[in-house]
Amino acid sequence: KQEVTQIPAALSVPEGENLVLNCSFTDSAIYNLQWFRQDPGKGLTSLLLIQSSQREQTSGRLNASLDKSSGRSTLYIAASQPGDSATYLCAVSSNTGKLIFGQGTTLQVKP
Amino acid sequence: NAGVTQTPKFRVLKTGQSMTLLCAQDMNHEYMYWYRQDPGMGLRLIHYSVGEGTTAKGEVPDGYNVSRLKKQNFLLGLESAAPSQTSVYFCASRKLSYNEQFFGPGTRLTVL
Numbered sequence: 001k002q003e004v005t006q007i008p009a010a011l012s013v014p015e016g017e018n019l020v021l022n023c024s025f026t027d028s029a030i031y032n033l034q035w036f037r038q039d040p041g042k043g044l045t046s047l048l049l050i051q052s053s054q055r056e057q058t059s060g061r062l063n064a065s066l067d068k069s070s071g072r073s074t075l076y077i078a079a080s081q082p083g084d085s086a087t088y089l090c091a092v093s094s095n096t097g098k099l100i101f102g103q104g105t106t107l108q109v110k111p
Numbered sequence: 112n113a114g115v116t117q118t119p120k121f122r123v124l125k126t127g128q129s130m131t132l133l134c135a136q137d138m139n140h141e142y143m144y145w146y147r148q149d150p151g152m153g154l155r156l157i158h159y160s161v162g163e164g165t166t167a168k169g170e171v172p173d174g175y176n177v178s179r180l181k182k183q184n185f186l187l188g189l190e191s192a193a194p195s196q197t198s199v200y201f202c203a204s205r206k207l208s209y210n211e212q213f214f215g216p217g218t219r220l221t222v223l
Contacts, residue, residue, distance in 0.1 A: 032210055043115075043201060044214040089154070097142060097210050098169065101154040 002027045004092055006102035013080055014110050021075040021105045023090035028068045034099065035064050035075050036089040044089065048075070080109045112137050115215035117202050123221045124192045132187040132218050134202030141207040143185035144169075145177060147198040148217075154201065160185055161207075192222045 003026045013019055023033070032051045036044040048057045048064040050073070056065040063076040073090060087106045091099040118133040134143065145157040146169075156169030160179040174196060176188045185204075189196060199219050203212040 034211065036214075043216040044203075046211060046213060049211045091154075093210050097205065098156055098159070099144075099154075099212060103151070103153040 002030075002092060002094070002100045004090060004100050004102035006088075006090060006105050008105060009103070010106045010108075012108040012110065015080060015082060017080050017109075018076070018078050019080055019107070021077070021088050021090075021107070023073040023075070023102055025071045025073075025092045025100075028071050029094070030068065030092045031095045031097075032093050033064075033066055033073050034091050034093065035062075035073075036091065038087045038089060038104070040086075047088075077107075080107075082109050082111050085109050114138065115202055115204055115213055117200075117215040117218050119218060120216070121219050123223065124189075125223050126193060128192050129188070129190050130192065130220075131189075132200055132202075132220075134185040134187070134204075134215060135183055136202075136204040136213075137183065138204065138206075138213070139182070140204035140213075141182070142205045143179065144203040144212065145175070145185065145187045146201045146203065147171065148201060149198050157187065157200075192220075194222050196220065197222045 005024045034049045035047045050066040061078040066073045087104045089104045091101045115136045144159040146154045148154045158177040160166045163182045166177045178186045199217050202215040205212045
């Protein structure tokens with residue numbers, strides 16, 4: 001059974017720092033991996049999707065990498081801003097399309 | 112485009128009452144999903160649909176029923192609500208050809 005783990009559960013950094021959020025999964029037979037952002041009391045916003053054949057995806061200050069063989073993905077946030085404060089969720093998908101979510105990392109960026 | 116919308120945003124029920132949550136999407140997506148999000152448990156799949164008229168069970172389907180009579184709508188029903196169904200419910204959709212899911216804003220349900 002696929003399990004997804006995100007470490008750390010919470011992270012607090014000063015504004016301007018570069019940071020890395022980690023996601024690991026137990027079954028490497030994934031179809032793709034998706035990173036989401038969730039603001040308090042809100043829905044999920046898709047940030048990046050990495051297909052299983054890809055190594056990384058970039059969008060603005062965000063860069064996500066994928067290493068299927070080791071069962072790991074990282075989300076790199078450059079030059080963090082207070083507006084980046086949110087919970088970040090990773091989810092892996094099998095070829096049936098079902099998503100298995102990690103429990104998220106709650107990020108606080110202090111001004 | 113409104114994307115994925117959910118109705119209602121909030122609801123309080125008493126144990127044993129019934130209700131239906133509505134999810135609508137205007138992106139012509141084939142696949143639709145219902146998840147629940149609970150503290151310490153993350154998001155878990157309740158039911159999903161791969162097209163109009165079809166539904167399937169997810170990870171935690173007990174106590175819920177679903178219907179997909181129209182492609183753009185996916186309904187989640189609670190026939191006899193229980194306190195264990197207190198949660199935030201999210202609907203999502205995606206195209207058949209591309210596995211990126213788009214989420215609605217959620218419905219916060221409290222069962223007393």
